[in-house]
Amino acid sequence: MRKFLSIIGLALFIFLGGCSQVQKTDDAFFADLASTWQDRTETMKKVEKENDITKSFKAIFETELKGLEKYENADFEDPELGQTVQNYLKEVRACLEALDTDQLGYDDLENYLNHYDKRVGYLKELSKDKRYVLPEGSEDDLALDREQIKKDKAKAEERTDILKKFQEDLNKLSFQGSKDANGQTNISGQLSNTTGADLANFTITIKFLDKDGNEVDKQSEKIDVLKNGETKDLTYSTDKDFASVAPDLNLDNLEINKP
Structure with a gap:
């Protein structure tokens, strides 16, 4: 009987010890959240002059995750707290994954903002606990101007559409050629602009090209402006023998103006 009671006592001791450890997990999380935020603040200072938003934001989220990832799948005394922590850490990882790209596009930004908003929401849930000591508003310190992003995305999509239409105009360009008494071949054609916008500085x-497609000569012309609906006469000449011509556009400095 005494041995049986000893076993019960040992089991109860282990159970209470486990409860104590779980309680410590709850407390420890908030302590580590506070210290992680200090590390995160230091990281923000280091990258504040970084022009690459992807690089700087990734460094900040990596610091945030590094300090708290040990709580992924951890046992919490308060199951609701534990679930909120798991959801929060999941969104931190998702923010990092959204930023893990060589060139951050508008779709990537929208994906990032979706997870960022969820992360902020879970942090605000955690802020209801008295052990939460982060500075007010610091949950949302990486906010971006969503309306400006939407406007920029729409503008970029419009530009892409205009460039696609102008490429179609270029594909319609054809030349007529004739040789003069000096052996020069003169070619002429017309380039139209049907994009719906005025195009300048391209x-x-x-x-x-010879019959094998090799370049034997080339000539370039800067166009100051080609308004929507206008057609420009193009005339070039060469003393080289050639089989075909290939037009190409340099749009690096292109300006687009909607009438």
């Missing part, structure tokens, strides 16, 4: 290059 360069068109005409490449003269």
Whole structure:
């Protein structure tokens, strides 16, 4: 009987010890959250002059995750707290994954903001606990101007559509050629703008190719402006023998103006 009671006592001791450890997990999380935020603040100071938003934001989220990832799948005394912590850490990882790209596009930004908003929401849930000591508003310190992003995305999509239409105009360009008494071949054609926008400050290059497709000559012309609906006469000449021509556009400095 005494041995049986000893076993019960040992089991009860282990159970209470486990409860104590779980309680410590709850407390420890909030302590580590506070210290992680201090580390995170230091990281923000280090990257504040970084022009690459992807690089700087990733460094901040990596610091945030590094300090708290040990609580992933941890046992909490308060199951609701534990679930909120898991959801929060899941969104921190998702923010990092959304930023893990060589070139951050508008779709990537929207994906990031979706997870960022959820992360902020879970942090605000955690802030209801008296052990939460983060500075007010610091949960949302990486907010971006969503409306500006939407406007920029729409503008970029419009630009892409205009460039696609202008490429179609270029594909319709054809040349007529004739040889003069000096052996020069003169070619002429017309480039139209049907994009719905005025196009300025671009360069068109005409490449003269032999029968194997090798370039034997080329000529470039800077176009100051080609308004929507206008057609520009193009005339070039070469003393090289060629089989075909290939037009090419340099749009690096292109300006687009909607009438």
